[in-house]
Amino acid sequence: MRLTIAFVAAALAVSAAGIVHAADDPITARQALMKKNGAAVKTALGFIKGETPYDAAKAADAMKDIADDLTTFVTLFPEGSDKGGDTTASPAIWTDMAGFKALADKTVADATLAQNAAAGGLDSFKTAFATVGGDCQACHQKYRVKK
Numbered sequence: 001m002r003l004t005i006a007f008v009a010a011a012l013a014v015s016a017a018g019i020v021h022a023a024d025d026p027i028t029a030r031q032a033l034m035k036k037n038g039a040a041v042k043t044a045l046g047f048i049k050g051e052t053p054y055d056a057a058k059a060a061d062a063m064k065d066i067a068d069d070l071t072t073f074v075t076l077f078p079e080g081s082d083k084g085g086d087t088t089a090s091p092a093i094w095t096d097m098a099g100f101k102a103l104a105d106k107t108v109a110d111a112t113l114a115q116n117a118a119a120g121g122l123d124s125f126k127t128a129f130a131t132v133g134g135d136c137q138a139c140h141q142k143y144r145v146k147k
């Protein structure tokens with residue numbers, strides 16, 4: 001019995017430390033934002049491929065998520081966070097922060113255009129979203145390393 005209590009206490013201590021760690025861990029935070037981007041793109045592609053009936057409000061929300069995420073994303077690259085975790089961020093980010101931020105700004109602008117285009121119907125959304133998809137790829141090619 002004593003052993004069990006000690007074990008539970010130890011487990012709790014570990015998970016509490018884990019929570020604190022995640023809160024000030026920029027690598028985890030930026031990857032979580034990108035996972036959200038992935039989900040937003042999945043929603044958009046569902047409409048575009050005809051797998052889900054088109055919903056203008058949901059399409060606009062997904063684009064707003066991308067614009068919001070990319071605004072925060074670029075603030076999560078402090079000096080030294082190119083290592084020390086399971087990151088695929090390229091060292092090029094720290095040698096060319098201006099270029100990296102410019103691409104993020106372009107993505108925010110294009111996602112906002114797509115957000116507004118959603119109300120115009122699927123065809124108008126599709127065209128605007130293609131540009132956003134291109135932005136994801138362009139940044140990954142330049143500022144992400146393959147593992």
Ligand code: HEC
Binds near residue numbers: 035137140
């Ligand atoms: C301005 C640059 C930039 C743009 C634009 C961008 N990404 Fe990323 N993305 C990155 C970087 C850098 C990483 C690697 C982050 C890390 O591992 O620290 C990444 C990682 C990811 C990951 C992996 C996250 C994980 O779990 O490790 C996904 C998924 C992703 N991006 C999706 C997207 C999608 C979808 C878009 C477009 C809507 C997008 N990204 C736009 C730079 C960008």
